[in-house]
Amino acid sequence: MSGKAARRRAREFALQGIYQWLLSGNSLPVIEDHVAQVTGFERADRELFVSLLRGTLNNVESLQAEFEPFIHRPVHELSPVERAILLLGTHELKNGLDTPYRVIINEAIELAKGYGGTEGHRFVNGVLDKLAAKLRATEIAAGRSS
Template sequence: MKNLKRQAIEQRSRARRQLLQALYQWQMSGDDPWSVRRNRLVDPKTGDIDDDYFNAAFDTISEKRDLYDTRVAEHTHRRPSTLDPVERAILWIGMYELIERFDIHPTVTINEAVELAKQFGAADSYKYINATLDKLGKALRPNG
C-alpha cells in the first residue's frame, strides 16, 4: 500500500514538472494552449505521470490564468506580466491547487512549488514563490 501511495505522489510531482514545461512553452510560443497540450513532448525518461492531474490543471489554468494573475497581483507588489515565465507558471500551478484542488493540502502545494522554483527558476525565485503562495494560501484557505 505504501508503494502505491508513493508511486502516486511521484507521478503527481512528475506531472507538475511537465505542466511547468508546458505552461512555459505556452507563454514563450504564443501558441494556443490546446495545441501546446496536444503537442507536448513527453520524455520517456521521466516515467509515468498523473495524466488526469496534468490535463485538468492545464485546461483550468489556460482558462483561468487572468483570474490567477489578478489574485497574485492583489497579494504582491509585482504585476504578473513582469514575472519571469517560469515563476509565473509556478504561481499558476500553485493558484490552481489552492483554488481548485481541496484534495491537496496547501503545505504540499507550497513545498512542491518551491521545489520547482529551486530546480527550474532563477537563483532566489523560490523565496518569492514561497512568500507569495504562503500569503495566497492563508487568504484562500484560512483553515488549511
C-alpha cells in the same frame, strides 16, 4: 513508480506547458499534445496533468488577479518560470482542495528550485504563503487548533 512521483511529474509537465504558453501563445490543444510527446511523460499522472494545465490556462486572468496583490510589481515583469509556477500554484490552491495547501506550496517551491532563478523559490514561497492564508484560511486554522 509511486503515486507521489507521478503527481510531481504531472506538475512538472504542467509547468512546461504553462511556460510554453506564456512564451509562444500557442493554443491549449497544441501545447497539451506537444508536452505529451516529451520523453518520460508516460510516467506522469496524465489525469492530473490535464486537469492542472487546462484549469490553469483556461483561467489565467482570474488566477493572476488572485496573486497580483502579493507580488509588488507588474505581472509582466515576473520571469516566465515564476509566473508559470504562481499560476499553477494558485490554480491548485483554489481548486485542488483535496491536496493540503502545504503540499501545494512545497511542490511549487521544488519546481522553483528546479527551474527558476536563484532566489525564485523564496519569492514563490512568500507569495503562495500569503495567498494560502486568504484562500485556505479554514484549513490553516484547523491545522493550528489540532
